[in-house]
Amino acid sequence: MKKLIISALAVGALFAQTDNASLEKQIKELKAKLAQVEQMAIQNQKKVNPIAANNHIYFSYDLRTTYDFIEYKMNKAANDDKLTNNIFTNRVTLTGVAKPAENLKATLKLEANAIFGMNSELQYSQFNNISWVANETPDDLNIRIKQAFFNYHFGPDNGLMFSAGRRPATGGFPANLRNNDAPASPLAHLINMEFDGFSFEISNTIFSNMSDKFSDWGTWLKFCAGRGYSSSKGKWPADGSPAYSKDNLGITDFAGFILVPYDDGQYSLWMENVWAWNLKGYIDTNGDHIPDTMKDVGDYYGLDVTFRAYGIGEDLGDFFDNTTAFVSFALSQTKPYSGERMLGTTDNKVGTSWWIGAQMPGFKEVDNWGFNYVHGSKYWRSMTYGEDTLIGSIAAVRGNAYEVYYNHQIQPHLTTGLRLTYVDYKYTGSDAFFGDAGTPVDVDKAPFPAADKAYDLRAYIRYNF
Structure with missing residues (x-):
């Protein structure tokens, strides 16, 4: 110039x-x-903007204030037939993206997800702050790392990608629709929890070099691997063991791949497969029906196939052109180790789940509404502890979940929304650990207190820039 x-x-x-x-x-x-x-x-x-001028770092700020009215209708074994609560939360997310070169990008996302005022979660739940769910379950004002990873593109036309760090693994499709967010990589029906690991992607560019058909089909493939539990006693073990020596539990690793055989921009088919080893579970060692000992109980396999449409049909009008619809089928299989119990049994168990939904244009150009329906079988088990509602994950439900939502843009960067979720549990243990605590028991016949039905009415206002 x-x-x-x-x-x-x-x-x-x-x-x-x-x-x-x-x-x-x-x-x-x-x-x-x-x-x-x-x-x-x-x-x-x-x-x-000295940061942007010198280092090419882009910064975004996301504040969401939410009100949830929750209600549980308990089974006959409970002392109270109904439990209710109303909860206000603030979620603050800060995101920085640096791109020093066309083929290299790094992302850092920090988040605090807090209930208004003080709460007693530490007294009642020691699991809220584990790394898989720390940013998905509101509690204190601590700022935690939600994402910290880089993407490095290389090879022919930069068609290969390697990534390492704390990967984006929550809010995948179709869970992202209800929040008007861009989808993360894994499909949320099967995986909706944060993890630390690696990924390697073969883009459509590489497949197109193999055949023109792959170019038309939009085929691509991504491999992922991570670690969910590191067997380590820490720096100063109380029993006098050497620093970071193994504890009595095995390392929990997982690996899988996402294959998109077809994606023409409007219609697409996604497939996701995952394997996990040395999964943990609480076992009842005293025969009192109270799981008390954590053990390695077995391995896991999961499959998810999702068909989705960004726009329905051809020349059917703006309403169908701007409608997103999907059908997702997922399958899980537990494989207990010899003599151990997964989901309360020593047998391999297969579970299945269907998730059907759509998001449609609203009354104006700046709003939309949608619905979700999920059905899970007795032994269905998704890989999620990241709760997408305060009453539990609809992706993990053993029974039926129904949901309707509405999102509206007040003005650019300022949005609001309303969502109603209803869950009808048929069996207990929908998102418990893989041992005896995850045993599916008929809710109506369970000899212990359990939620039979649950409601979550959510309203939010959100500033995002």
């Missing part, structure tokens, strides 16, 4: 001056003035 401006000025001066010495003098003066202007622009940019 600088050379272009100088050239234009020189040409103009050429027609205005016939004396070469005067022309050279004028060009030098113009160069000097242009250099001064350029330097002033750089200094002004540094004053306005």
Whole structure:
């Protein structure tokens, strides 16, 4: 641009001056003035945003204030037939993205998710702050790392990608729709919990080089691996063991892949497979029906197949063009170790779940509404502890979940919404650990207190910039 401006000025001066010495003098003066202007622009940019100017870091701020009215209708074994509560929460998310090169990007996302005032969660639940769910379950004002990872693209046309760190693994499709968020990588029906690990993606560019059909189909493939539990006693073990030596539990690892065989921008088919080893579970060792000892209980396999449409049909009008619809089928299989119990049994158990829903245009261009229906079988078990509602995860339900929601944009960057979730539990243990605590017991016949039905009415207002 600088050379272009100088050239234009020189040409103009050429027609205005016939004396070469005067022309050279004028060009030098113009160069000097242009250099001064350029330097002033750089200094002004540094004053306005020194981070963006020097390091190419982009920053976003997301504040959501939420009200939830929750209600549980308990089974016959409970002392109270109904439990209710109303809860206000503030969730603050700060995101920084740095892109020093076209093929390299790093993301950092910090989050605090707090209940208004003080609460007694530490007295009643020691699991809220484990790394899988720390940002998904509101409690205190601690700021935690939600995401911290980089993406490095390389190979032919940068068609290969490697990533490491704390990966984005919550809020995947279709759970993202109800919050008007962009989808994360895993499908939320099967996986909706944070993890630390690695991923390797083969983009459609690579597949297109193999065959023109792959180009038309939009095929791509991603491999993922991570660790859910590190067998370690920490820096100063109380029993005098060496620092970071193994404890009595095994390392829990998982691996899987996402295959998208077809995606033309409107219609797509997604497939997700995951394996996990050395899963933990609480076992009842005293015969009193109270799980008390944590053990390695077995392995796990999960499958998810999702068909989705961004727009329905052709030339059916704006309503169908702007409707997103989907059908998702998921399967889980537990594989207990010899002599151990997973979900209360020593047998391999298969569970299944269906998730059907849609998001449609609202009354104006700045709003939308949608619905979700989920049905889970007796032994269904998704990989989620990150609760998508305060009454539990609809993706993990053993029974039926029904949900309707409405989102409205008040003005750019300021939105509000209303959501009603109703869960009809048929069996207990929907999102418990994999041992005896996850045993599916008929809610109506359970000899212990259990939620039979649950409601969550949520209203929120959100600023996002």
